Amino acid sequence: MQLSKQQAEQRTDQVYDVLVVGGGPAGLSAGIYLQRYLLSTLIVDKGKARSLWMQEMHNYLGLPPDSSGRDLLKQGKAHYLSLDGDYLNAFVEEATDEGETFALRVRIGRNNPSYVTLRSRYLIAASGIIDNLPTFTDMQNVYDYAGYNLHVCLICDGYEMQGQRVGVFGRNEGSLEVAFSLGWFTSDITLFTGGAFDVSDGFRDRLRTHGYRLEERPLHRFVGENHIMSGVELRDGTLIPLDAGLVSMGSKYHADYLNGIDLEYKGGNLVTDGMNRTSHPRIFAVGDLKVGLNQVIVAAADGALAATQIWRDIRRQEGSRAPAKQSAA
Amino acid sequence: MQLSKQQAEQRTDQVYDVLVVGGGPAGLSAGIYLQRYLLSTLIVDKGKARSLWMQEMHNYLGLPPDSSGRDLLKQGKAHYLSLDGDYLNAFVEEATDEGETFALRVRIGRNNPSYVTLRSRYLIAASGIIDNLPTFTDMQNVYDYAGYNLHVCLICDGYEMQGQRVGVFGRNEGSLEVAFSLGWFTSDITLFTGGAFDVSDGFRDRLRTHGYRLEERPLHRFVGENHIMSGVELRDGTLIPLDAGLVSMGSKYHADYLNGIDLEYKGGNLVTDGMNRTSHPRIFAVGDLKVGLNQVIVAAADGALAATQIWRDIRRQEGSRAPAKQSAA
Numbered sequence: 327m328q329l330s331k332q333q334a335e336q337r338t339d340q341v342y343d344v345l346v347v348g349g350g351p352a353g354l355s356a357g358i359y360l361q362r363y364l365l366s367t368l369i370v371d372k373g374k375a376r377s378l379w380m381q382e383m384h385n386y387l388g389l390p391p392d393s394s395g396r397d398l399l400k401q402g403k404a405h406y407l408s409l410d411g412d413y414l415n416a417f418v419e420e421a422t423d424e425g426e427t428f429a430l431r432v433r434i435g436r437n438n439p440s441y442v443t444l445r446s447r448y449l450i451a452a453s454g455i456i457d458n459l460p461t462f463t464d465m466q467n468v469y470d471y472a473g474y475n476l477h478v479c480l481i482c483d484g485y486e487m488q489g490q491r492v493g494v495f496g497r498n499e500g501s502l503e504v505a506f507s508l509g510w511f512t513s514d515i516t517l518f519t520g521g522a523f524d525v526s527d528g529f530r531d532r533l534r535t536h537g538y539r540l541e542e543r544p545l546h547r548f549v550g551e552n553h554i555m556s557g558v559e560l561r562d563g564t565l566i567p568l569d570a571g572l573v574s575m576g577s578k579y580h581a582d583y584l585n586g587i588d589l590e591y592k593g594g595n596l597v598t599d600g601m602n603r604t605s606h607p608r609i610f611a612v613g614d615l616k617v618g619l620n621q622v623i624v625a626a627a628d629g630a631l632a633a634t635q636i637w638r639d640i641r642r643q644e645g646s647r648a649p650a651k652q653s654a655a
Numbered sequence: 656m657q658l659s660k661q662q663a664e665q666r667t668d669q670v671y672d673v674l675v676v677g678g679g680p681a682g683l684s685a686g687i688y689l690q691r692y693l694l695s696t697l698i699v700d701k702g703k704a705r706s707l708w709m710q711e712m713h714n715y716l717g718l719p720p721d722s723s724g725r726d727l728l729k730q731g732k733a734h735y736l737s738l739d740g741d742y743l744n745a746f747v748e749e750a751t752d753e754g755e756t757f758a759l760r761v762r763i764g765r766n767n768p769s770y771v772t773l774r775s776r777y778l779i780a781a782s783g784i785i786d787n788l789p790t791f792t793d794m795q796n797v798y799d800y801a802g803y804n805l806h807v808c809l810i811c812d813g814y815e816m817q818g819q820r821v822g823v824f825g826r827n828e829g830s831l832e833v834a835f836s837l838g839w840f841t842s843d844i845t846l847f848t849g850g851a852f853d854v855s856d857g858f859r860d861r862l863r864t865h866g867y868r869l870e871e872r873p874l875h876r877f878v879g880e881n882h883i884m885s886g887v888e889l890r891d892g893t894l895i896p897l898d899a900g901l902v903s904m905g906s907k908y909h910a911d912y913l914n915g916i917d918l919e920y921k922g923g924n925l926v927t928d929g930m931n932r933t934s935h936p937r938i939f940a941v942g943d944l945k946v947g948l949n950q951v952i953v954a955a956a957d958g959a960l961a962a963t964q965i966w967r968d969i970r971r972q973e974g975s976r977a978p979a980k981q982s983a984a
Contacts, residue, residue, distance in 0.1 A: 355716040355952065362714055362814040364840070385691055387684040387955040388718050388727045391734055398717045405720055409814075481963060485691040485738075489978035510970050511693065513977040600929075600947070618929070619963055623684065626716040627956030634810060634948055641839050648842040649818035 328407065329368075329414040331434045334442050337412070341427055342366045344636055345446035347418045347583065350375035351622045352613030353452030354402035355629030361409035363637035364647045368412040368444060370432055372580075375399060376454055376614065377622055379473030381553075385482065386623050398622065416442075418583045421449060428608070430583070448636045451596060451604070451611040452629065453580035455620075459573055460495050460520065460545060467547045471555040476548065476571040480504055481621065483570075484511040490569035493518055493541075493558060497575040499525045504574045505538055513537060516566065518558065520545045541566065581615060592617050601635035602628050610636065657736065658697075658743040660763045663771050666741070670756055671695045673965055674775035676747045676912065679704035680951045681942030682781030683731035684958030690738035692966040693976045697741040697773060699761055701909075704728060705783055705943065706951055708802030710882075714811065715952050727951065745771075747912045750778060757937070759912070777965045780925060780933075780940040781958065782909035784949075788902055789824050789849065789874060796876045800884040805877065805900040809833055810950065812899075813840040819898035822847055822870075822887060826904040828854045833903040834867055842866060845895065847887065849874045870895065910944060921946050930964035931957050939965065 329337065344360050346353045349371030360367040377383075380395030389398065407413060416434040419441075427445045434440050457478040459468050468476070477483040484507075491514045496502035502517050502525070509515065517533065519525065521544040533540055544561040548571075557567040579594035589604050590597040595618075596604050596611035604611050612628035614620045658666065673689050675682045678700030689696040706712075709724030718727065736742060745763040748770075756774045763769050786807040788797050797805070806812040813836075820843045825831035831846050831854070838844065846862065848854065850873040862869055873890040877900075886896040908923035918933050919926040924947075925933050925940035933940050941957035943949045 351716060358714050358716065364814070364817070385687050385959070386717060387680060387687065387731045387734070387958070388715060388722075390730070391737070393717075401719070402716045405716070408720065485693070488693070507970065509975045509977060510966075511977055513975060619960060621956075621959050621963075623952075623959050624956045627950075627953045629716070630714070630950050630952050631948060634950075637839075641836065646838045646842060648838060648840055 327410070327412060329412055331440060334414050334416070334432070334434060334444070335440075337368070337444060338442055340445070342368045342412075342444070342446040343640060344368075344448045344450060344633075345370065345428065345430055345444060346450040346452050347430075348375070348452035348454055348580070348613070349399070349403065349413065350377055350452060350454050350613060350625065351398060351402065352454070352625035352629045353450065354399065354406050355626040356450050356452060356612060356633045357406040357411045357629070358402070358409060359630050359633030360636065361406065361411045363633060365633075365637060365640065366412075368414060368446070369406065370414050370416050370418050370430070370444075372417045373415065374456070376456055379478070380482075380622075381473050383482075383622060384485065385621070395622070418453070421583045421587060423587050423606070447608065447640070449609045450629075450632050450636075451581060451584060451609065451615055452613050453583075454614040455577035455579050455594070457573060457577050458497065458575035460575065462545065462547050464547060470553055471548050471550060471571070472573070474553040474555070475569070476555050476573060478573050479620065480507055480572060481619070484508065487511050487570050487572070490514065491516070491567065493566070493568045493571045495520070495571060495573045495575060498523050499529050501574045501576060502529070504572065506532075506536065508572060509536060509538075515539070516541055516568070518545060577614075579615065584609075600631075602632040603635060656739070656741060658741055660769060663743050663745070663761070663763060663773070664769075666697070666773060667771055669774070671697045671741075671773070671775040672969060673697075673777045673779060673962075674699065674757065674759055674773060675779040675781050676759075677704070677781035677783055677909070677942070678728070678732065678742065679706055679781060679783050679942060679954065680727060680731065681783070681954035681958045682779065683728065683735050684955040685779050685781060685941060685962045686735040686740045686958070687731070687738060688959050688962030689965065690735065690740045692962060694962075694966060694969065695741075697743060697775070698735065699743050699745050699747050699759070699773075701746045701782075702744065703785070705785055708807070709811075709951075710802050712811075712951060713814065714950070724951070747782070750912045750916060752916050752935070776937065776969070778938045779958075779961050779965075780910060780913060780938065780944055781942050782912075783943045784906035784908050784923070786902060786906050787826065787904035789904065791874065791876050793876060799882055800877050800879060800900070801902070803882040803884070804898070805884050805902060807902050808949065809836055809901060810948070812901075813837065816840050816899050816901070819843065820845070820896065822895070822897045822900045824849070824900060824902045824904060827852050828858050830903045830905060831858070833901065835861075835865065837901060838865055838867070844868070845870055845897070847874060906943075908944065913938075929960070931961040932964060
């Protein structure tokens with residue numbers, strides 16, 4: 327059930343089998359599998375899943391190619407709730423390993439927040455990442471286009487950028503490397519530094535070889551209408567027309583609550599085994615937070631794998647959760 | 656496009672980037688990703704995907720829990736064809752590694768079949784498995800219930816079997832081990848050997864400990880109506896009432912066409928790396944054919960991973976497939 331603050335406070339004396347941090351595709355898929363394994367589950371979601379940006383998911387098997395991330399999450403949440411899983415809108419501040427259980431300190435509400443501590447035997451980190459965006463004075467100008475034709479994922483949207491005039495927005499030379507992969511789909515590429523960093527002579531040579539442009543002047547804003555970005559206006563007033571943008575400015579990893587637990591990372595991503603178990607035997611990581619391909623369909627499979635392994639673990643310990651035996655016929 | 660026999664014959668002088676053997680969830684997901692990576696793809700499908708049995712997929716994120724496997728495949732195939740992928744109804748008899756390319760000998764049609772040889776740079780084995788079923792004199796009697804409440808997948812349908820009277824149909828003692836996992840969901844379990852094999856004293860002791868019954872008399876047929884099996888009739892006329900069945904008789908692996916190529920297997924499954932590459936650098940395996948969890952959502956992710964790795968490979972070799980550059984604005 328969808329838990330109110332009061333209901334969450336009543337859950338503080340129980341131990342869930344699994345707490346799932348994050349109600350995106352990975353967390354919801356895990357929750358669906360867990361509940362179907364008869365494991366008690368609570369998903370804690372802070373909102374703002376990366377997939378909420380996705381106006382159209384073009385590559386998710388089983389859904390029409392104009393399905394939105396929002397619709398996927400809505401369907402997945404209803405599915406999970408229909409299996410009697412608990413769901414709480416809240417922010418996980420800190421996870422503590424108590425040995426047999428984890429204690430999660432959770433903040434509910436933004437203004438006048440209240441705090442509860444919830445416990446579980448296993449933890450699934452499905453809290454994902456969020457892409458850094460260009461920082462303009464008017465951030466609404468950025469949000470107007472992000473997820474429409476201001477893309478953050480080459481794999482997801484390269485196909486749509488075929489032959490288009492595409493601007494790549496980076497935060498350092500390394501982040502601009504994506505332009506060479508984008509070159510698979512289009513050769514009309516302009517790289518924007520916003521004047522925020524310098525690039526090496528070697529990099530400039532490579533751009534020249536590929537025929538890509540480098541624009542180092544500071545940026546002012548995107549132009550366009552109805553969520554369709556049609557170019558970038560520089561601070562000096564120059565307008566650079568574009569058909570699409572690709573933001574490659576790194577990501578924020580939503581994993582601060584794990585800081586007190588020793589886990590193996592690679593970059594910002596959690597290292598996991600084939601069933602998505604981290605270096606901690608009772609913590610799993612799924613979706614964008616783990617090392618791997620950041621795709622919705624992969625995140626959904628991640629959730630299934632983690633849930634299945636947790637079921638195997640608990641089943642080996644407990645044996646059965648069958649209802650009391652009926653009289654034999 | 657959906658290829659006719661004549662159109663397939665016209666494709667014999669081209670080299671596809673990727674041939675995908677099997678149009679189930681893994682193959683279709685791969686095809687969708689491949690076409691979106693601008694890689695030319697042909698899916699060869701013989702029909703009879705395992706997922707066609709699935710009357711209701713209860714655990715696929717994004718789809719209502721009463722969605723059928725058939726509907727998923729239909730949507731996926733339409734999605735793939737909308738991206739201009741080629742699709743051929745045919746049976747792959749043999750794959751030959753020619754060094755730079757694979758040659759696939761393909762049989763089209765059942766009566767008066769014709770044969771064509773099609774070529775590709777990469778091969779994705781997505782041809783899956785099919786579950787062995789009890790062999791009764793009247794096989795239609797088995798097909799009437801398989802995929803309804805005669806299940807083949809504990810992970811998929813354990814939840815539905817909670818507290819039910821479930822019959823487990825095995826082909827040897829090892830295959831009956833699934834009963835102890837089924838015990839998570841129900842304690843009313845009858846194991847059927849059909850009189851076809853013996854079980855050890857140690858196994859009998861374990862069954863007694865768990866309170867499971869062992870039925871060793873030969874089976875005659877399932878009873879029930881409207882695809883809902885309500886019990887098993889033994890050859891001696893005894894009727895054993897059941898609410899559901901779980902078939903655990905192993906699987907047939909659809910991989911004969913790979914016999915001429917040296918690949919690493921584990922049991923009948925192909926061994927792959929994290930991106931689903933087999934021990935052959937240009938052959939990938941996805942879905943039930945590879946080592947891993949046999950779940951539709953995992954198969955769909957498998958396809959995405961294999962397609963992405965093949966794109967990376969080809970992109971590194973070729974650099975670009977961008978359309979001719981437009982005049983700069």
